[in-house]
Amino acid sequence: MAERYDLIVVGAGPAGLSAAIYAARARLKTLVLDESVPGGQVKTTHKVSNYPGFPEDVKGSDLAKAFALQAERFGAKIRRAVEITGHELAGATKRFELDEEEQVEAPAVIVATGAKPRDLGVPGESKFKGRGISYCATCDGAYFEGKDIHVVGGGNSAVEESLFLTQFARSVTIIHQFDHFQAEAATVEEALKNPKIKVIWDSEPREFIGEKGLDALRIENVKTHETRVLKTDGVFVFIGYVPRADLVKDVVPLNQWGYVETAEDMSTPTPGLYVAGDLRSKRFRQITTAVADGTIAALAAQKYVKDHRPA
């Protein structure tokens, strides 16, 4: 038989865990599901400098753990490394099958599955994933001690993680498609001052080359269309994110980029189904905006659950 909750939150990133904190404090019986460990993208961010309440930089993994502990302190149950193998979200009772063996259900669900790192989509990328190409600097930086590596991208993640990688690598060359970074000014200044960091502007990777492992990448200057081959020991890719909408794509409308349109209270056209955090269609995706979304979704879901409780 299915175990019943008042609220099931899918995704234990900042949005999902904020929702869990509010829901648990409102005394909703709350379950949080995550296919990984709590923290979402924050847990693999080496440091966070812009989250209020921390006058010094905080490690992303520490912030992630703190979010989870706070939710658990108020009674939210967090299920780690659980795989959703079946789901039914359209009806009044929302149901999930977990790891092909367990059923849970609730009248309200907040989907906060966020986004995952975007692939470049160029030849050789899938062949060399884990054999020279990486998407997580905290996980894999230590593999490249004393090596000459490349980073693709120019937003906050790319520039921040390049700085982190200078702890290990002998040189970090950033390849960016524009002639300036999109990252925060403070981060950009620090990177441009770092003697280990070089930048190749106006360029994009076109191909990853190697026999068993990655040896080189071919890049193209997008202005001159000149191509060249750079020898490399490893490449880290930080070119943004794609939404993880698999769970909801059949029940709620997605916009042209695959994000979910919600009302201001995070509700969707399906009663009892809310979407919060990076998965939502919105202009800015930050930890702070995810936290705000999660809060709002939990407050709205709380009212929904109370109004729909059997008398």
Added chain:
Amino acid sequence: MSANVKEITQADYQREVLASGEPVVLDFFSTECPPCEALAPKFEAVADQFAGRARFLKIFRQGNRDLAAQLGVTGSPTLIFFKAGQEVGERLGGEDIKRTAIKAQVESMLS
């Protein structure tokens, strides 16, 4: 850790992996690696399911750099599948390794 998962070092590689009578799943893990933490319970659950039929080994990358380099492993976690001393199938890596994906690869090694 599950009794069905054993940690090895590169000195054991020949005996434990290449000379194994059963198919082997080898997990390269690191510290400061949330995706590795996330994989551990899934890896153990699948190991328990295939107890006696396949071997589930893990190896700490930082302590076994030479073997990681020899196998061309540059990311954690990385799962490598071996049958009769030969690497088979796709390597699995990163944050999105699903329990069902590990199971499917082990089942195909057993069939």
